Amino acid sequence: MRSDNSPEPIDAEIVPEVVVQRLPLYVRALSQFASAGVEVISSEQLGAHLQMTPAQIRKDLSYFGRFGKQGRGYDVDNLAERLRSILGLDSQWNAAVIGIGRLGRAVVAYPGFEPEGFRIVATFDADERLVGHEVGSMRVQSLNELASTVHERNIKIGIVTVPASHAQEVINLLVRVGIKAILNYAPIAPVVPPDVRVRGVDPVLSLQSMTFYLKT
Amino acid sequence: MRSDNSPEPIDAEIVPEVVVQRLPLYVRALSQFASAGVEVISSEQLGAHLQMTPAQIRKDLSYFGRFGKQGRGYDVDNLAERLRSILGLDSQWNAAVIGIGRLGRAVVAYPGFEPEGFRIVATFDADERLVGHEVGSMRVQSLNELASTVHERNIKIGIVTVPASHAQEVINLLVRVGIKAILNYAPIAPVVPPDVRVRGVDPVLSLQSMTFYLKT
DNA sequence: GTTTGTGAAGGATTTCACAGCA
């Protein structure tokens, strides 16, 4: 599937989306192994750790290049770095949080984004009484300012923490302003154009699909 | 696929897991239509709302019975109720939260669980200095009390909000105590026996799989 | 006329199994 190194001529078209979604899992597992001092790892070991088959890992990686050495396995640091670069995790991504209620504040305060290169650089709320308040050392802005701020601060990601009743309109607004990646905490299935990606964070849905298996 | 009504002899074995995971989506959409006053809906309309094909909806439902009327569609209330019952959402589910730091407190305070029938009935933390404190009108308990409390309060779901470094051991403990459904907020891919279900809530993973498509 | 429920077809993803390399 193409020869070894050379900085990614990846056919994004042709990589199945499921594969892309597993890549971050590999990155995370590799980081753990790296900080445990492991230098080389086989698809077998990685698979055991992630509860998946070695074949799947090898096949997934094969979409992007050849990273291993026969008879040996993968260099942990190297593979992690290559995958980070493929995913675009070697640069910083700026995000805006829309909806500064209880949930929005928790998201702004969440310490897990920054170390992974995701930085919240603006906060917005439709409620004019909130506008101007300080949250996480940022001024809450009016939605009127969304378009200009998104461009000025190079914001590529929208994080939606408004109530379900307003989520679709906020998402429409983000789309209109050119945002192509949305993390949606509202419990709705939003409608977006095909070039916009949405990922839902929805603990209730997760619980509801587990109870099926719990019934007696 | 079996005749009409009769209270579910569902072959859980045979229903694909993806289908089970979509059911809560249907329930949610149906509830919305119901409260908008819609009484009957076709797979076409439901599909438009959820951005999926009508055929997929009909096929999914066909695993569980026959709920529609040809030429007409589905009775919104009836279908919602049937699906709730299939998923086990017609009863209450008790949950315990393990890890009462910033995130754990936010989860305990989250108002989205209770209305859907999920009730947090116990809180635990490994830090003995926290034990005894009140959080969400519950006493934070020691992990020593986990086994007994799980049985006394009929807890079927564990919600893990401890730091990544302790998540696997806490999950092991939950498994040992008989928990079969775990909602995991820690950024790890836990290893569990095959009869235990885990769902991860992990905004960072979601973001990391979107950046792949953002890299111009 | 409309829309369901479903076998059959088609497409996508996973797993197999092995040649080839270290």
Place this chain on the structure above:
DNA sequence: TGCTGTGAAATCCTTCACAAAC
């Protein structure tokens, strides 16, 4: 010998298309 990378096979999931029901 040990393990990768990968076509081919197997499995899983989605879509088609139409008979039956209203």
